[in-house]
Structure formats: C-alpha cells, structure tokens
Amino acid sequence: MGRLVRKIIVLLLLVLITLVFVFRLDYFNVKEFSIHNLKRVKKDDIIKILQQYQNQNILSINTKEIRQKLLENPEIEDIRITRRLPNVLVLEIYEKETIGLIKYLNSYIEIDKNGYVIRIEGDLPKKTIVFEGLKVNEAMVGKKLDVEDHLLLDEGLQVASSLKNFDVFRKFDVDHVVVLLKNINNVELKMDKLLVKVGDISEIDYKLKLLKSVYDKLPKRIEGTITLNSNGIATFSPNTEEEN
Incomplete structure (x- = not known):
C-alpha cells in the first residue's frame, strides 16, 4: 500500500471521526x-x-x-x-392567497388560484372578490372545490386573477367585486352600484383598462350599466330610476 493511499485513508478516518463527534455535540x-x-x-x-x-x-x-x-x-x-x-x-x-369567495349555506368558501378550498368562514371580509352563479356540490378544506360546471369555475378563476393583477381595489372605490358567472360567454361584474357587462373573457386585461377609463369619468356612486367590447367601445347606461 503506497504512502499516498495511507494518507488518504487516515484523512478519511479523521473526517469520519470529526463528523461523528460533531453529530454527538449538544451544541x-x-x-x-x-x-x-x-x-x-x-x-x-x-x-x-x-x-x-x-x-x-x-x-x-x-x-x-x-x-x-x-x-x-x-x-x-x-x-x-x-x-x-x-x-x-x-x-x-x-x-396561499385567496383568489375569491363563494357563498355556501351560511358561510363563505375561500378558494385559491387553482380552485382549492383554503378555509370556510362565516364572515365576508372587505376587499374581496365574490363568485356568484356557481352551483357547489361539495366543499372540503384542502380539496378542489366540487362544482357542477368546472369550466365556469376555471373562467371565474381567470377573471379573478386578472382583477387581482389589475389591483382592482386600489383602482376602484369599492369594498367587493362580484363576478357573476352566467355562462362562459356571459360574465358580469357588480361593483357597488354599477353592473359591468364583460361578455366572454377574451382580452379581459384590455377590457379592465377600458372599464377604468370609463369609471374615472362617471360621478361617484352612480347607478347604471357599463358594457365593454373588445373592439374598444364601452357604453354606459344609467338606471331609469336614477334618471327619474
């Protein structure tokens, strides 16, 4: 056995002894x-x-x-x-970040961006997105929310994600945004006294910018309907009762 090999063996033994000693130290x-x-x-x-x-x-x-x-x-x-x-x-x-809430019995189901149930609470916190129109079959904490129309849920999650990225509660003076999921081609938003007709969610980010440009020109707390189109046209119709 060569001198170099003996030195390597001795070195390995010293390292092993040192490691054993360290692992046994209470320090x-x-x-x-x-x-x-x-x-x-x-x-x-x-x-x-x-x-x-x-x-x-x-x-x-x-x-x-x-x-x-x-x-x-x-x-x-x-x-x-x-x-x-x-x-x-x-x-x-x-x-996990709550992307939105769904009213269920006397509580609210909080779900994350993937549709998993984070928790179920009795109160509705401010500055939250609420989904309406989803029929819940079962809600279990830690499991994906079981609904009748999963495509509609996925669409709602996309809308909520876009609203979050748009920083909706900083840009609009509202406590809650309600996402009305009628069908995959007919999505609406309720923002205080305004109803926003989004239609399908194609170009949703552009439509939110369009909504903001219209919203800034309206009197505060006005009641009515804003209709958004992907062609860059947005219209506002005040409620008849307010006109009268």
Whole structure:
C-alpha cells in the first residue's frame, strides 16, 4: 500500500471521526425555530409539528420531511427551510392567497388560484372578490372545490386573477367585486352600484383598462350599466330610476 493511499485513508478516518463527534455535540442540537411571514396560519399549528425535532442535531434533521408535513396544512403554499448554525432552524412560510369567495349555506368558501378550498368562514371580509352563479356540490378544506360546471369555475378563476393583477381595489372605490358567472360567454361584474357587462373573457386585461377609463369619468356612486367590447367601445347606461 503506497504512502499516498495511507494518507488518504487516515484523512478519511479523521473526517469520519470529526463528523461523528460533531453529530454527538449538544451544541448543534436545535434550540430555536425562527418562523416568518405568518398572516393567518396559526404559529401554534406550526410549532406542534416542529416540537418533535427539538433538540435533534441540526445537521442531521430531514428538512424535506418537515416541509412535507407542513404542506399538509391547506393554507400553506410553500415553505423554505434553512439552518442557522449552530442551533436555529429558520422557516419562511408562504401562505396561499385567496383568489375569491363563494357563498355556501351560511358561510363563505375561500378558494385559491387553482380552485382549492383554503378555509370556510362565516364572515365576508372587505376587499374581496365574490363568485356568484356557481352551483357547489361539495366543499372540503384542502380539496378542489366540487362544482357542477368546472369550466365556469376555471373562467371565474381567470377573471379573478386578472382583477387581482389589475389591483382592482386600489383602482376602484369599492369594498367587493362580484363576478357573476352566467355562462362562459356571459360574465358580469357588480361593483357597488354599477353592473359591468364583460361578455366572454377574451382580452379581459384590455377590457379592465377600458372599464377604468370609463369609471374615472362617471360621478361617484352612480347607478347604471357599463358594457365593454373588445373592439374598444364601452357604453354606459344609467338606471331609469336614477334618471327619474
């Protein structure tokens, strides 16, 4: 056996002994969990899952296993876990964003951009998008919403996503936007006292810009109907009762 080979073997043995020594040191046992970005997810729910990893060696902890367990929470979209040596586990929690709500019995179903149920609440928060016209068969937290017309749901999700990207609640002075889903070629929006006839959702982003240009020219709190067309024409018709 050559001298170089013996040196390599000795070096590997030293590394192995060092690793064994490090893994047995209490100095590297997890003492703290640093959890960030929580808004609606309860910290106690996160801690309950993390408790079993308390005092385990931070270098040997399976972060993929922790991530999978935390992702079982239907309100969590993603998690980033990093080790802060010697003994702190850092978790960046990314919660699912509510794209819209659907009235169901005496509650509201909150769904994400993919149509999965995040939670079911009794109250209607301000600055939210509400879907009307969908017939719900079943709603289970963590599962995709079961409706009679899935194409109509997908269309509603596209409209809501466009409204979010357009920053609708900053650009319009309203508490809620109701998306009326009559059929895939006939979508309407209710914004306070205005009814907006969108038609099909082709060129929806352009139609929202067109809506904004008309809205800015109208008196506040006026009642009536705005009809949008993809050809760049928008018309406003005031309610008859207001004219009288």
